[in-house]
Amino acid sequence: MAVETSRRDFIGMAFGGFAAAGGVIALGAMKKTWDPLPSVQSAGFITVDLSPMKEGEVQTIQWRGKPIFILKKSADMPKNEKRDIVAGGSSYAVMIGLCTHLGCIPTWTPTTKQFKCACHGGEFDASGVNTFGPPPRPMDIPPFKIDGAKLVLGEEGPEYKKLVAKKA
């Protein structure tokens, strides 16, 4: 078969090429239209002031629709180097408050200093490490950054990267 490109073939290919390029660009625009809105993205970062917290107190806040437990550790609670966050001279346990078994929300029991899950009886210690029942791993730590006595959730600060590195 002779390879001969006529002017009509060229017009056809040029038309097809432009149409294809336009199509790809349009797809890119459609993809972006489905992206989370700026208001949604900015709500993915929240700042918590830790300084008013009392020792032994647990605070539950919402971040990206998930409950976050923040516990200021008192002296009688064992420290956990692999998980504790140090800010302003005090240790905090910060974790996503979802049981790693099936995603139920455990509750803090001050008397035994444990997080207990009502769904299937899973138990976690004050650092969020699973100690009993079906949960396969400790509660997850959300990405954070320490800013003085403030905690920024959603951003990966150097302290967070260090914790992740220790886990691995």
Next chain:
Amino acid sequence: MAEIKKATGLIDWLDQRLAVNKFIKVMMTEYWIPKNINFLWAMGVVLMVLFMILIVSGIFLLMYYKPDIKLAFDSVNYTIMQEVEYGWLWRHIHGVSASVIFLVIYIHMFTGIYYGSYKKGREIIWLTGMALFGMFSAEAFSGYMLPWGQMSYWAAQVITNLFGGIPFIGESLVIWIRGDFLVADATLTRFFMLHVLLLPLVILLLIAVHFYSLRIPHVNNQEAEELDFDVEAKKYLDGKKVESKVVPFWPVFLSKDFFVVGVALTIFFYLVCFHFNFAMDPINFEPANNMKTPAHIYPEWYFLWSYEVLRGFFFDIGGIAAMDIGLAAFGFANVIFMVFPFLDRNTDNVAPAHKRPAFFVWFWLLLIDMIVLTVYGKLPPTGANAWVGFGATIVFITLFIVLPIITKMEAKCNNGGCK
């Protein structure tokens, strides 16, 4: 251009402009259907009727439904259910037909498998049919989200989370699909759009292709008898209606179909009026709450078999996490029916299953296994239940692995290659 003459009547006027007589002949009065079929061949028309019922009831629900997380729950459970005249009826019709249409789809599918109506020229019918199944699944899922109850919410959360299992892009893909870090307002409005516009459009298009692809190889029959449709049609048109092996789609075939549709709709409206609750999960009458998971989450009955395949592997194997094996098995289960025509290696034999002994056993094993998976998909996955689910999942996967082997052996035997 044809010459336009003074019309002798309305039909003639239309015929000169739209060729309606020719159109009706091609589509209806000279579209030939074999005589040797049974009531299972009426399921396509039953599905069409149910789909129309879904569209009509959906139109009325759409007039009062509000796709906003602050308003959705009350617009369904208060406005539609209590204020709108017959709103409750439209909702129950919509919910029950969504459930029943899956039962009929499964019957339609298994009829096709049993009678070998997916091969020898009928592959496109099967492929478009499976694409329709996929689109109907997406319709069911997106529609289930709209009342914005607890079950709507957590089903959406879990199903969108499944995309997180895709390597590398999973996590950002989930956020992209949801339009938020969790299932939220953006998720509701986009799935509302899919449910009422894009998916129905795709379904209508696929139905057109599905019907068209049936036209060329024709409808199969109970004995897989090869008919010369031109010869049989000529006999029929010459008045030898008893001798001819075919009947026209309209009025003969459809008159039988209308009877089956009549029976089906009697059962359907009995369910709508007296047993609508089976399509109305009580947990979904509690408004969505992202801070509280229901103790036991399960999908609607028609997704239970693949859900059970998903969670069938409950322990790690060889260092691969249970969840990843489950996801892979789930992907397998959802794709494998699509390639069914290419797994059956006895491509020329379109005989019904009862004339293919090995395939007959295979067919019933598959059907029983899928019923077992469905039943155990609803039960909590603890103790012995987990093992039954695991076993049934293994059987399911094994059946599809052996299908090409047994059909290949069957093909050999048909050619006299075995004793």
